[in-house]
Amino acid sequence: MKKKKRGMAIVASSVLAMSLLGFSTSVHTSASTQTVSKNYLIAYSQSLPKNYLAEIKSAGGEVVRAMPEVGGVEVRSSNPNFLSQLKSSGTIVAANTERDYKLEDGNPEGADGQSVDIKKDADGTYWSSQWDIRHLTSEGKSFALESGGTKTTDGKVAHKAVVGVIDSGIDAGHPDLAANFIGGKNFVPKGGYYGDVPGEQGITTDVTDTNGHGTHVAGSIAGNGSIKGVGPNLGIRAYRIFDASGSAPTSPIVAAIVQAANDGVDVINMSIGGFDNLKYYVDGTRYSDIADLLLWKRAVRYAVNKNVTVVASAGNDSLNYADKKSLTDYLNVNYGGDSVVFKGVTVDVPGAVPGVITVASSNMWSTNKLAFYSNYGNSFIDVAAPGGDNGPKYDATRILGDRDFTYRALSTWPRYLPKYFTMVDNKGYAYLHGTSMASPKVAGIAGVIKAAHPDYTPAQVKALIEKTALDYGKVGHDELFGSGEANAYSALTDK
Structure with a gap:
């Protein structure tokens, strides 16, 4: 059934969003x-x-x-x-x-018609505008400890660690990403759409990002140019699962997880998600999403068993995941009706799948409040990371004119796509916010941990991220930040 607002916030912001649709x-x-x-x-x-x-x-x-x-x-x-x-x-x-997931384009509202007016620093970068990466890396100090780098094995040079980005693809030629891009796989059919009949497989190496989401995520992980990612020398592999309409069924996502694990990536980032419901009725006929959920679980387990750390976004519905009744009520209020009734347990995928590090979205200006859109909940959120928002003024008033886009996360954007409303310099960079922007920060931290400690298992990577997270919110583990806000510098300096 249709389910909006998963990867990037759209509440009064009109940016891209994840949706869980109905029958394919x-x-x-x-x-x-x-x-x-x-x-x-x-x-x-x-x-x-x-x-x-x-x-x-x-x-x-x-x-x-x-x-x-x-x-x-x-x-x-x-x-x-x-x-x-x-x-x-x-x-x-x-x-x-x-089930069928969809990335949707929002229509810019009001003041959204203009680019964000910031200038490059004297050194030709946007470093001063990257509040999120500067904070995560202690003003770049973590780069000197571990940035991803390269290693030589049997005479072959390769990245110390590789992050697989399961998303809409990547602008592989982007100057901030090209040096770290090491290929990937396309799961979208030849015509650009999953379509209404099984189609011929598209060019498997064509991971061109036709949406922008995947490129922005990749920059937060391994950007190295005018912007920096958490690990500027980490390898990145793209797994394109969203078609030209921004849609993807469960199966190519599951297949991409398996493929990434078989390719030997160290970390998988999935800034995607939705809700599966285990019992609902359409025109009186009972349905469930049990097969989807089982295959999600098996795919994540397959990856973890191959020593892959899996990271996912928590979603942008402002929901307390620990309140199970409210989740099903939410589906009924927003997507139910006379012919559609949700009655079963509602499960977030992949966020609630065992083995996944689930990430909430923090902001620039508060150590006690998450970004206004972020999902939360005890036993659901593992850690938080900076996903950005519209600033404290907007948070207090919720008036569109009070938004300040520079409180969002700045990262790479496909150079060939039409102008986006938060683009910087009209080309190659854009501000976005959402748990989609928080998840890759943790994936980047996991990547540099693996580069520094190649023998670490996914459980050890997760434990270190949680142990060294900054204790925001209530003292100790809480429903908003989990173990705290993840931090690359504290993780790499832990003794």
């Missing part, structure tokens, strides 16, 4: 008939049965993507009785219509 469906018409196709996810108990292809075909389905590492299959079918007719020689744990 399409309509094909002919002169005499109309057929509705749906995408389904099937989660088997362990490995895929030997004859799963024939069994799915017999029920009227066509395999779109097989994910043997997690025992999952994505299927498209126009048979309305596909699930009930599916007979398996193996054990199907769950099967349901597939």
Whole structure:
């Protein structure tokens, strides 16, 4: 079902946002008939049965993507009785219509029509405007301790640590990213859209960012030029899962997690998310998102078992995740109706998936308050990181004219995209805010920790990040900041 405001804040700001949509469906018409196709996810108990292809075909389905590492299959079918007719020689744990995530463009309001008026420093950088990175790195001191750097193994030079960015792609030629970009994989079909029928796979190496989100995230991790990331010499690999419409079903995201783990990345950043509900009704028919949730869990477990630290954003709904009833009530109020009723447990993915470091968004001006949009909750938030907001004046009044965009996070932006309303110098850089901007800061910290301590497991990386976080909010672990605001310098200087 439709679910907005996941990766970047849109409350009174009109920036990009994550959405969890309803059934992944399409309509094909002919002169005499109309057929509705749906995408389904099937989660088997362990490995895929030997004859799963024939069994799915017999029920009227066509395999779109097989994910043997997690025992999952994505299927498209126009048979309305596909699930009930599916007979398996193996054990199907769950099967349901597939969820679909969407990045949406907001329409700039009011004063949003102009670029942000800042100038470069005397050295030609925007360092003085990067309040977030300056704070995380203790004015750049952490760079001297560990920036990602390179290592030589068997005569080959490589980055000490690599972060996989599962997102909308990357402007690989951006001058602040090019030196650290080491490839990636595209999961979007050839036509640029997942489309209404299984399409031919697009060029697998084409990770061109057609949205901007992924490029901004990458700059916060490993920018090295006019702006700096947390680890200016970390390697970055792009996994493009959002198509030209800004949409992606569960399956390519799960496949990207598996691919990144197989590629040997050290850290995965997912500034994405949404809500799965385990029991809801559409026109009286019961549905669930159990298969989606199972495959999310298996994919994260697969990555962690391959020694990959997984980091994700907490979302921008201003919700207390510990209040389970309020989550389901929120879905009913915002996305329910006469024909749609949510009744089951609501689960945030990937934020609530075991093994994920979940990141809330802090701001420049307060050590007691999160950014106004950030989700929070005990046993949900692990740490916070600077994701920015519109400044203290706006926080007090919520008047659009009181926004100050320089309280947001400055990072890289695709040079070839049309002008964005918070762009700097009209090209290559933009201010954004959201938990999407907080998560990559923690992924960058995890990256430099792995560069400094290559033998650390994901559990050890997480423990160090939490141990060395700045204790903001209530003393000790709290519902807003978790263990505190993560900090690269304190992590690298810990004894």
